[in-house]
Amino acid sequence: MLATVASATLVGVEGRPIEVEVHVSRGLPSFTIVGLPDASCRESRDRVRAAILSSGLAWPQHRVTVNLAPSSLRKGGAGLDLPIAVALLAADGQLPLDALPGLGCLGELGLDGSIRRVSGVLPLVDAINAARVVVPGSCAGEASLVRPGKVVAVPTLSTLAAVLKGEEGWPETPFFLPVDDTGAGPDMADVRGQPIGRLAAEVAAAGGHHLLLVGPPGAGKTMLAERLPGLLPELTTEEALEVTRVHSAAGLPLPRGVLVRRPPFRAPHHSSSLVSLIGGGTTMMRPGELSCAHNGVLFLDELGEFPSDVLDTLRQPLEEGKVLVCRARASVVFPARVLLVAAMNPCPCGGGGAPGACRCSDAALARYAARVSAPLLDRFDLRVSVDRPDVGELMGDGSSSPAPPESSQAIARRVRAARDLAVRRGFALNSAIPARELDVAAPLQPKARTMLETRLRQGRLSARGLHRVRRVARTLADLSGHGGDIREEHVTTALALRGPVFEPEGVTL
Amino acid sequence: MTPCASACAAALTRLPGMGPARLLAMIRDRDPRDVWDDVVHGRISKKVFAQPNLLGDSPACSDRSWASAASRFDPEAWWSKARSRGVDVSWIGRDGYPAVLADDPHPPGVIFWRGSLASLDRPRVAIVGTRSASPDGRAVAYEMGRDLASAGVCVVSGLALGIDGSAHRGALSALGEAARDPASVAATIGVAASGVDVPYPRRHAALWEEVAASGAVISETPPGYAAQAWRFPARNRIIAGLSQLVVVVESHEAGGSLITAEAAIERGIEVRVVPGPVGSSACAGSNQLLYDGAGPVRGPRDVLDALGMLMPDPPKPGQAKGRRRSRRSPDGTRISLGPTEQAVLASVGWVPSSLNKVAERSALPVAQVAGALDGLSARGLVADDRGWWTRLR
Numbered sequence: 096m097l098a099t100v101a102s103a104t105l106v107g108v109e110g111r112p113i114e115v116e117v118h119v120s121r122g123l124p125s126f127t128i129v130g131l132p133d134a135s136c137r138e139s140r141d142r143v144r145a146a147i148l149s150s151g152l153a154w155p156q157h158r159v160t161v162n163l164a165p166s167s168l169r170k171g172g173a174g175l176d177l178p179i180a181v182a183l184l185a186a187d188g189q190l191p192l193d194a195l196p197g198l199g200c201l202g203e204l205g206l207d208g209s210i211r212r213v214s215g216v217l218p219l220v221d222a223i224n225a226a227r228v229v230v231p232g233s234c235a236g237e238a239s240l241v242r243p244g245k246v247v248a249v250p251t252l253s254t255l256a257a258v259l260k261g262e263e264g265w266p267e268t269p270f271f272l273p274v275d276d277t278g279a280g281p282d283m284a285d286v287r288g289q290p291i292g293r294l295a296a297e298v299a300a301a302g303g304h305h306l307l308l309v310g311p312p313g314a315g316k317t318m319l320a321e322r323l324p325g326l327l328p329e330l331t332t333e334e335a336l337e338v339t340r341v342h343s344a345a346g347l348p349l350p351r352g353v354l355v356r357r358p359p360f361r362a363p364h365h366s367s368s369l370v371s372l373i374g375g376g377t378t379m380m381r382p383g384e385l386s387c388a389h390n391g392v393l394f395l396d397e398l399g400e401f402p403s404d405v406l407d408t409l410r411q412p413l414e415e416g417k418v419l420v421c422r423a424r425a426s427v428v429f430p431a432r433v434l435l436v437a438a439m440n441p442c443p444c445g446g447g448g449a450p451g452a453c454r455c456s457d458a459a460l461a462r463y464a465a466r467v468s469a470p471l472l473d474r475f476d477l478r479v480s481v482d483r484p485d486v487g488e489l490m491g492d493g494s495s496s497p498a499p500p501e502s503s504q505a506i507a508r509r510v511r512a513a514r515d516l517a518v519r520r521g522f523a524l525n526s527a528i529p530a531r532e533l534d535v536a537a538p539l540q541p542k543a544r545t546m547l548e549t550r551l552r553q554g555r556l557s558a559r560g561l562h563r564v565r566r567v568a569r570t571l572a573d574l575s576g577h578g579g580d581i582r583e584e585h586v587t588t589a590l591a592l593r594g595p596v597f598e599p600e601g602v603t604l
Numbered sequence: 605m606t607p608c609a610s611a612c613a614a615a616l617t618r619l620p621g622m623g624p625a626r627l628l629a630m631i632r633d634r635d636p637r638d639v640w641d642d643v644v645h646g647r648i649s650k651k652v653f654a655q656p657n658l659l660g661d662s663p664a665c666s667d668r669s670w671a672s673a674a675s676r677f678d679p680e681a682w683w684s685k686a687r688s689r690g691v692d693v694s695w696i697g698r699d700g701y702p703a704v705l706a707d708d709p710h711p712p713g714v715i716f717w718r719g720s721l722a723s724l725d726r727p728r729v730a731i732v733g734t735r736s737a738s739p740d741g742r743a744v745a746y747e748m749g750r751d752l753a754s755a756g757v758c759v760v761s762g763l764a765l766g767i768d769g770s771a772h773r774g775a776l777s778a779l780g781e782a783a784r785d786p787a788s789v790a791a792t793i794g795v796a797a798s799g800v801d802v803p804y805p806r807r808h809a810a811l812w813e814e815v816a817a818s819g820a821v822i823s824e825t826p827p828g829y830a831a832q833a834w835r836f837p838a839r840n841r842i843i844a845g846l847s848q849l850v851v852v853v854e855s856h857e858a859g860g861s862l863i864t865a866e867a868a869i870e871r872g873i874e875v876r877v878v879p880g881p882v883g884s885s886a887c888a889g890s891n892q893l894l895y896d897g898a899g900p901v902r903g904p905r906d907v908l909d910a911l912g913m914l915m916p917d918p919p920k921p922g923q924a925k926g927r928r929r930s931r932r933s934p935d936g937t938r939i940s941l942g943p944t945e946q947a948v949l950a951s952v953g954w955v956p957s958s959l960n961k962v963a964e965r966s967a968l969p970v971a972q973v974a975g976a977l978d979g980l981s982a983r984g985l986v987a988d989d990r991g992w993w994t995r996l997r
Contacts (some may be wrong), residue, residue: 261666291960294970448994449956452735455854457765457805480958480991571971582973591959594991 098185101199102178103222107427108344110222117182122158127452129161150208150253155187168420173203174213199225208252214346236353300326301513302570303524304476307433325503335500359391365400398437537569542583607680612640615679618826621665627713637661677977686827710825719820722759732861733767742770749774751904763794769951797831797839844868855889901935948976956992
């Protein structure tokens with residue numbers, strides 16, 4: 096007999112519908128899975144068998160064929176255990192066949208018959224063509240984000256069998272409400288001193304400008320970067336769903352309220368491989384750290400220690416906000432709209448980079464600077480140097496800094512107001528203003544124009560740098576609540592925030 | 605047929621394992637042609653190989669290894685190629701060998717140069733210092749090089765990045781300015797650790813050409829040879845030996861310019877130091893010299909004074925003596941500063957500080973600080989070097 100149950104498999108961050116067909120016929124007892132299953136999928140035979148026996152049901156002593164349609168698509172993961180078991184029991188006559196139409200299943204089986212969580216439930220449930228979808232108990236919240244009211248959480252295979260036989264009613268699935276649990280992250284109020292670092296973080300958050308922090312060890316680069324998500328506005332429902340989808344597919348733990356409401360913060364180590372950053376893989380196309388930081392902050396500490404080929408692959412996604420990963424079997428588009436924050440030491444000796452303070456040889460400095468390619472360096476609108484706070488600042492000796500540092504909340508309020516100004520102008524972020532629109536979106540007051548012209552003539556600013564400085568100046572003006580023409584002070588500050596980090600020693604004097 | 609004496613002298617320097625001590629022991633009071641003949645025939649005395657090296661262990665070599673190296677080598681052909689690139693050679697006891705070096709305790713046995721050694725007849729001052737210098741230090745070296753050269757003092761330095769390069773550039777600029785009376789200006793002399801036709805660092809290739817064109821580039825390293833690490837301290841002893849006075853502008857703790865200072869003290873040559881900020885690590889070594897008793901110099905005038913060359917200059921009434929500290933713009937007009945600019949100037953300090961530190965110290969909004977720094981640097985009160993700000997006046 097033949098039975099069919101709807102399910103889905105994960106390709107990248109999207110689910111693809113799968114029909115699980117099981118045929119049970121006379122013949123020597125055997126169990127075959129066809130339709131491009133990967134290793135973890137093929138192993139489901141043993142899990143399914145043990146789970147069925149543990150649940151007090153019988154393993155059919157017949158010839159069993161499982162087909163995962165469409166057979167052209169490669170299936171991965173253990174999420175197909177449950178649909179295989181249900182279809183198998185129905186085909187064997189242990190469950191009524193008429194219970195199956197309109198039923199979708201998803202879940203990994205334990206040997207004891209329990210139904211376990213799988214990663215990517217959110218996109219998977221979205222893809223299943225069924226009126227009612229059975230999901231593992233712990234995934235109910237995630238699943239009901241996309242199919243509210245259509246999802247039932249079932250704890251074990253035996254419960255599901257009893258329900259399908261009509262012996263029990265469907266278990267109550269609590270109506271799920273995404274609670275707001277924007278827990279307080281690290282706060283800017285903890286950062287003492289660092290006026291430039293703080294300003295740069297604020298500008299980065301307001302205008303979406305990529306930020307490079309350069310400073311010696313212990314200067315507080317990581318501290319600043321970690322606090323950046325706290326300055327960003329909360330994600331809109333649409334953005335939150337995008338992010339949750341990616342996190343679900345990547346198997347990342349979701350917040351208590353399930354929906355990722357806060358901009359994510361990802362800080363991959365510099366030993367990370369290219370695939371783990373960009374996304375991909377041979378069988379399952381898994382989103383990389385770049386996509387996990389979608390709509391949030393990607394922090395690359397020790398930028399100079401990342402292999403240069405890994406860094407250079409980031410360039411195109413940074414411009415386009417998405418990354419297309421192609422493999423022989425499939426190609427997948429991952430979302431990748433991130434705010435890139437990077438940190439590095441000014442020189443290999445970590446001496447601080449001040450002229451006269453560092454003892455690195457010229458060749459060592461040149462080698463160090465060459466680790467980050469010029470095109471990538473150019474992506475950073477903000478390049479600032481941070482340094483270790485003075486002793487007085489650290490100890491908070493009252494006399495030097497009477498005013499407590501501003502809190503993240505206060506800065507976030509300005510950031511939100513600045514972003515609103517940008518949206519009203521027609522651009523989501525100031526960093527995305529195209530060069531040809533700059534004259535309209537970021538007009539300059541005469542003094543500001545003269546200043547930029549002088550810099551250009553002196554060769555201290557390139558044409559590309561000019562556009563970037565104008566965008567940052569636009570954000571600075573927006574932050575000060577000034578939506579009109581850009582003033583001289585905004586240009587001066589924008590130039591100061593684009594420090595000449597890693598330029599070879601000029602032949603001066 | 606034995607090659608000419610110059611070719612023989614030059615060829616001796618490039619034998620494997622040859623160093624200043626061995627070369628001197630071989631060539632002093634002898635004709636280079638006879639020495640070369642001895643090398644070719646393996647008749648070098650054991651005493652030569654037993655020479656204590658100036659700077660530690662000598663690489664192993666023997667008369668046999670030299671003989672085999674010499675037999676595979678044509679001094680005449682090699683030397684004529686070097687000659688065509690403008691390289692000159694002389695050796696101790698021969699015409700053209702710098703007289704000041706002949707009396708040195710460790711003179712170079714053979715010396716190469718490009719350009720003219722005529723300015724060695726003038727008063728000679730070495731200006732040395734660190735490669736990673738602060739903008740202030742580079743400015744001091746530049747001004748000192750310029751003013752000493754215009755006063756007819758030959759500026760000797762090492763052609764390195766930082767202080768050395770600035771001192772040479774300053775001296776060259778004096779030549780450019782004195783179009784009417786070029787004879788009053790002394791040319792500068794650079795002492796190299798690599799061969800005189802192998803610019804090192806590469807970035808200073810143009811500077812080498814300029815120095816060689818007006819003064820000279822000197823080296824004891826054979827032409828065409830890059831500098832090994834031991835050549836640098838050996839080069840420093842020549843800088844000291846050529847000078848009547850050594851001025852250290854900025855030096856790190858255990859910096860190379862301290863070797864020059866030590867070599868000068870060994871030779872009884874006066875060492876003077878430009879004082880630097882106590883917090884600056886670029887000045888740690890030079891300030892240590894001051895503490896140890898070296899005399900301070902505040903600028904070119906003090907150096908000329910030490911050489912006994914200072915013409916009494918009637919002091920203008922009301923003008924501070926320390927020129928760098930007076931708050932006047934280069935054209936002499938009095939500069940008036942607003943309260944913001946004054947606060948920012950006070951926060952910049954004499955040690956390079958980042959924009960972040962300046963903003964932190966002044967406790968002013970970043971926009972105001974950035975604006976004030978722009979104005980101050982336009983007026984020459986502060987300078988910025990790759991994002992690091994230093995006060996100049």
